[in-house]
Amino acid sequence: ATSTSTMMATGNRPNIHHPKPRTILRHALLLSLTLTTTLLPWTNCFAHPALPIPNARPPKRLFAPDAGGGSTGDGGPTSTTAKGKSIPISGTPFRGIARRVSSSNVDDLESVPASQLESIVANAKSLSSNMGKKMDLTNPTLRTKYLTAMTAGLAVSLAMVPEAVSFSFVAGVSPLVGLWTTVVLGFLAALFGGRAGICSSASGACAVVVAALCATHGSGYLAGCAALAGIIQIIAGSAGMAKLIRLVPHPVMLGFVNGLAGVMLKAQLTHFKSAGNFLSFLSPEGRATYGCALLTMTLVRFVIPKLQEKVEAVKAIPPTLGGVVISAAIARFFKWPIKTLADVAGAETFKGGLSVLPKIGLPASIWTPLVNSPLETLKILLPYAVTMACVGSIESLLTLQLLDGIIDDGTRGSTKREVIGQGIGNLASGLTGGIGGCALIGQSLINAQSGGGVSRLSGMSCSLFLALGIVCFAPLLGTIPIVALAGVMLLVCQSTFSWGSLRLFGKIPNLDIFIIALVTFITVKDDLAKAVLVGTLTNALGFAWKQSTAISATVSQTKLNPPSGPILPSIKSYNVNGPLFFGSTQAFSRLFSVKEDPDDIVIDFTGVRVFDHSALEAINSIADRYGSLGKRVYLRHLSSDCAKLLGKVHEGGLPPYEVIESNRNDPIYGVAANPDIYKDVPVPKSG
Numbered sequence: 001a002t003s004t005s006t007m008m009a010t011g012n013r014p015n016i017h018h019p020k021p022r023t024i025l026r027h028a029l030l031l032s033l034t035l036t037t038t039l040l041p042w043t044n045c046f047a048h049p050a051l052p053i054p055n056a057r058p059p060k061r062l063f064a065p066d067a068g069g070g071s072t073g074d075g076g077p078t079s080t081t082a083k084g085k086s087i088p089i090s091g092t093p094f095r096g097i098a099r100r101v102s103s104s105n106v107d108d109l110e111s112v113p114a115s116q117l118e119s120i121v122a123n124a125k126s127l128s129s130n131m132g133k134k135m136d137l138t139n140p141t142l143r144t145k146y147l148t149a150m151t152a153g154l155a156v157s158l159a160m161v162p163e164a165v166s167f168s169f170v171a172g173v174s175p176l177v178g179l180w181t182t183v184v185l186g187f188l189a190a191l192f193g194g195r196a197g198i199c200s201s202a203s204g205a206c207a208v209v210v211a212a213l214c215a216t217h218g219s220g221y222l223a224g225c226a227a228l229a230g231i232i233q234i235i236a237g238s239a240g241m242a243k244l245i246r247l248v249p250h251p252v253m254l255g256f257v258n259g260l261a262g263v264m265l266k267a268q269l270t271h272f273k274s275a276g277n278f279l280s281f282l283s284p285e286g287r288a289t290y291g292c293a294l295l296t297m298t299l300v301r302f303v304i305p306k307l308q309e310k311v312e313a314v315k316a317i318p319p320t321l322g323g324v325v326i327s328a329a330i331a332r333f334f335k336w337p338i339k340t341l342a343d344v345a346g347a348e349t350f351k352g353g354l355s356v357l358p359k360i361g362l363p364a365s366i367w368t369p370l371v372n373s374p375l376e377t378l379k380i381l382l383p384y385a386v387t388m389a390c391v392g393s394i395e396s397l398l399t400l401q402l403l404d405g406i407i408d409d410g411t412r413g414s415t416k417r418e419v420i421g422q423g424i425g426n427l428a429s430g431l432t433g434g435i436g437g438c439a440l441i442g443q444s445l446i447n448a449q450s451g452g453g454v455s456r457l458s459g460m461s462c463s464l465f466l467a468l469g470i471v472c473f474a475p476l477l478g479t480i481p482i483v484a485l486a487g488v489m490l491l492v493c494q495s496t497f498s499w500g501s502l503r504l505f506g507k508i509p510n511l512d513i514f515i516i517a518l519v520t521f522i523t524v525k526d527d528l529a530k531a532v533l534v535g536t537l538t539n540a541l542g543f544a545w546k547q548s549t550a551i552s553a554t555v556s557q558t559k560l561n562p563p564s565g566p567i568l569p570s571i572k573s574y575n576v577n578g579p580l581f582f583g584s585t586q587a588f589s590r591l592f593s594v595k596e597d598p599d600d601i602v603i604d605f606t607g608v609r610v611f612d613h614s615a616l617e618a619i620n621s622i623a624d625r626y627g628s629l630g631k632r633v634y635l636r637h638l639s640s641d642c643a644k645l646l647g648k649v650h651e652g653g654l655p656p657y658e659v660i661e662s663n664r665n666d667p668i669y670g671v672a673a674n675p676d677i678y679k680d681v682p683v684p685k686s687g
Contacts, residue, residue, distance in 0.1 A: 259523025
């Protein structure tokens with residue numbers, strides 16, 4: 001009654017009783033559920049209870065044998081005592097549904113080593129029996145699973161609103177554009193993405209990239225940029241370029257999560273300010289603002305998890321959703337003077353009705369120049385689109401890797417599918433006038449902690465609930481206090497930050513400490529893509545420098561029986577150890593005393609790995625130095641392909657060295673050499 005009177009007073013009374021929009025949305029929800037139930041077996045939907053964010057209680061078992069009817073017990077043959085170092089945002093482990101295993105496979109599982117129970121290969125037999133089968137929604141276990149996923153999606157949809165609105169302001173467009181971008185991108189990325197649990201939306205990283213484009217050419221160009229970025233992501237994902245995320249080292253990953261926690265914290269603090277200054281605790285508005293945020297955090301972290309342990313009916317409610325709803329109700333009842341979503345985004349954003357639905361197709365402001373002068377238009381869009389595609393892909397892939405480690409359900413997300421799914425979502429977002437985006441780590445953590453990591457339905461239902469709220473329940477959605485959602489995000493910031501990284505000082509190399517701090521700083525100050533690129537390059541250069549100083553040699557006397565000469569009972573031998581590549585060639589050359597050495601020497605490569613063309617040239621160079629003085633070099637235990645490649649360099653002439661004692665125990669590896677010179681030399685095979 002209170003919400004109805006508020007709607008009438010503001011004059012923004014949505015027509016929520018028309019049957020047509022409700023019918024359309026009901027059918028869309030049923031369609032998404034049908035698609036999900038069909039696709040879930042193919043995407044390995046049956047997952048055991050996900051491991052919590054570190055330091056939360058691990059599940060009591062990994063697998064629950066299905067004794068018929070989908071019932072499961074409390075015990076299990078397998079358990080884990082893994083410990084971690086962080087705290088989940090609600091103080092409780094992740095919610096999930098046990099993997100269903102047919103009774104015929106129970107004996108097979110008992111014979112599998114515990115270390116392989118989480119292996120996809122080890123589980124392939126049990127999973128294959130579910131491939132392509134339609135889900136039985138009458139199964140109470142599955143009903144609970146889908147209900148958990150949908151309630152998690154509802155909780156995340158509320159947390160998506162302030163982020164989408166804020167990023168819309170950053171990009172310079174209407175908040176409705178950011179909200180519908182979240183709906184379209186979030187649904188398609190969840191459906192076609194790399195794993196369950198990831199939530200996508202308009203993001204700050206992408207909004208910063210296209211803000212200049214909007215300022216110079218108008219908001220219509222943003223839609224074209226998003227669509228072009230989606231096409232680039234689809235092409236890059238199909239070409240397998242997403243595998244490059246493997247090159248991101250662990251210190252960069254730690255810096256990424258710490259920096260992202262800082263970015264989220266910085267964004268939430270703006271909700272506690274007025275005219276650029278923090279609200280005073282003594283003012284009524286300040287007390288209400290800080291009190292509402294603290295109330296929400298207390299409910300989410302302590303109160304609701306305790307109730308879930310004692311009251312069975314409360315277990316189906318995610319703590320984040322319950323905390324926001326209770327805080328909003330209390331603030332509304334006591335009429336606290338705090339800002340709501342409608343106050344921040346404007347009443348026009350939450351007026352509701354079919355008039356707020358996005359139009360399908362590129363806006364005329366980009367379509368007309370694209371038809372009249374396509375090359376000039378693409379020349380404007382391409383730099384922004386490439387940057388946006390790279391930034392969105394990097395953030396999405398790092399979020400994928402982070403959730404793979406948090407939701408330890410025996411599966412690994414597909415980097416290829418994740419990039420393609422983000423591309424499909426961005427393409428569709430651009431074709432509906434959106435601004436594009438990527439996966440959001442904060443909302444993805446909320447989804448996983450609320451139980452959404454077990455099914456793609458959580459991400460899809462998040463978009464559907466948000467669309468339902470924008471069209472049918474916009475005025476009610478607009479009354480939610482924004483600081484209640486900020487309180488949830490503050491807990492996400494706390495759980496996202498890698499507190500264990502602070503204890504690494506003095507325990508890991510100083511270079512790794514520097515990289516963690518560098519990536520964190522650049523992420524907060526600039527953007528994620530630049531931070532990851534700088535961190536990866538710094539780590540690579542540091543690694544190359546360390547390896548360049550790792551080459552050494554010991555001098556000894558050895559017996560030599562060359563194929564083309566008499567036996568030499570005692571000859572000087574350099575026993576080289578370490579990697580030989582472009583960074584260590586100078587150190588390799590300084591190991592030898594060319595002028596003081598006798599006329600015959602041996603270079604033993606037993607402890608050397610020759611990596612590239614620079615290494616081959618270094619061997620030739622040192623042999624030429626000995627040859628110019630009339631001395632002879634014998635190369636011992638050199639890889640067979642290295643010997644052949646060295647022979648190619650001196651083709652048509654006599655090299656100043658001789659390969660000796662080549663046998664089956666010599667190292668075998670492929671050398672990354674100049675293909676123009678060595679294209680005819682095959683990579684050797686063992687045996």
